[in-house]
Amino acid sequence: MASDHESRLQERVSELEGELSVLKEEMRRLMHISASKIVADTNVAHVTPNQDCHLKELHKQHIERYSRQLLLPEFGVEGQLHLANSSVLIVGAGGLGCPAALYLAAAGIGRLGIVDYDQVELSNLHRQVLHSEAGVGVSKALSAKASVHRLNSNIRCETHCILLNSTNALDIVNRYDVVVDATDNVATRYLLNDACVLSGKPLVSGGALRFEGQLTTYHYQGGPCYRCLYPEPPLPDTVTNCSDGGVIGAVPGVIGCLQALEVINMISRGQASYSQRLLMFDGETGSFQTIRLRFRQPHCAVCGEKPTITKLVDYVQFCGTSPTDKAESIHLLGDENRISCYEYSKIKEMGIPHILLDVRETVQYNMCRLPESYHMPLDDLMKMTSDQIQDVLKAAKDKAGLTQDTLPPIYAVCRRGNDSQRAIDFMLNCLPEKSRPDMFDLRDGLQAWSNEVDPDFPVY
Ligand SMILES: [Zn+2]
Helix, strand or coil: CHHHHHHHHHHHHHHHHHHHHHHHHHHHHHHHHHHHHHHHHHCCCCCCCCCCCCCCCCCHHHHHHCHHHHCCCCCHHHHHHHHHCCEEEEECCCCCHHHHHHHHHHHCCCEEEEECCCECCHHHCCCCCCCCHHHCCCEHHHHHHHHHHHHCCCCEEEEECCCCCCCCHHHHHCCCCEEEECCCCHHHHHHHHHHHHHHCCCEEEEEEEECEEEEEEECCCCCCCHHHHCCCCCCHHHCCCHHHHCECCHHHHHHHHHHHHHHHHHHHHCCCCCECEEEEEECCCCEEEEEECCCCCCCCCCCCCCCCCCCCCCHHHHHCCCCCCCCCCCCCCCHHHEECHHHHHHHHHCCCCCEEEECCCHHHHHHCCCCCCEECCHHHHCCCCHHHHHHHHHHHHHHCCCCCCCCCCEEEECCCCCHHHHHHHHHHHHCCHHHCCCEEEECCHHHHHHHHCCCCCCCC
16 A cells, blocks of 8 residues: 555656646746847847848738738748748658658748758659659759759758768757757667757657658657657667668658648747657558657756766767668678679579578568579578478479489578578578588678679669
């Protein structure tokens, strides 16, 4: 009974602490607003730190262009002026960043910053709707800027064709009023979170994978930051990105539009819908769900009362992952067990007996494959006993039309050359030495096959 009472009290204490931090933040905000008002009133040019020109009234072209949103009493002229005098930084000109940028530009945001280090690829176009076929190979930030300007030439669009890191993030974030996280990697999420907390900016964070999307707003009016909810990064192997897991293009489209809406609400009316709330969208069933998140944590390392993080740190080291969505190569096998795709193509040409195991998932194998390959998904292989593996290899030998008694050399291939190493490594450890054939993986997988041997083979 006593412990029950105690835990109820503890719960109540943390509730009240949360409410207190909301009130404190609100007070800080009000004091900040009245202070900046005084500055603005005494400043003849009416320039706020982030603005080059301060629009005081709407002109004919604004009224005509934005009439459909001006008609809304909740938005009106005041909302439009707030938008025109505000700036938003979108980090990532991908599946989320494209629709977010598009709707913010269309709505008449004053200044839009777009960060992206990458170039447009053909596989981006099914979801990254600011880019086009003609833009393949072009910087994503520049391609996005061109589209944004085609839509609305009145807004200022600035590009940052760089990979954000702890040396440059604060400087860039500081130049904008709101930040939209439209990336899909954990290291950048922590980096942006800390940069936003340290510079006092709200962060509208989105994510999309497969059929699922998520959205929440961090560090807004006393709400929690990303670290309040996730003090520790997830284990690197547990994180999947769109490049590996796939995504239906319309899903980031939905989330990116909602990120734009959140920013518009925040700027025009001072209201966020997703502070301390997480929106979850299931694109398979078409359902939306919103759950309440925990309060801002007084012990948070960056936004807490005694923060231990007072400057940006090394996020790649902290998360153990790269700050990009590019897959990293593993080095599991020694050179004696690896050959290049070019070398393999010569073995194939000379008709030397061998078995080629394709260890990709079925969905990928169905997309494209080398005709002589035998399909053996890695996940299934790794569950097998030594005898079962021998049976598979014998079946592969028979399918290849090889009549010899002993097993020929085995080559394993996958998409990028990581799983093929895992497969060979597993078999090397599992099979008894006396019955073990020579085994190799094809370096850098089918992507290298396309680059080194057959440019007609698709890269996905
Ligand atoms: Zn926090």
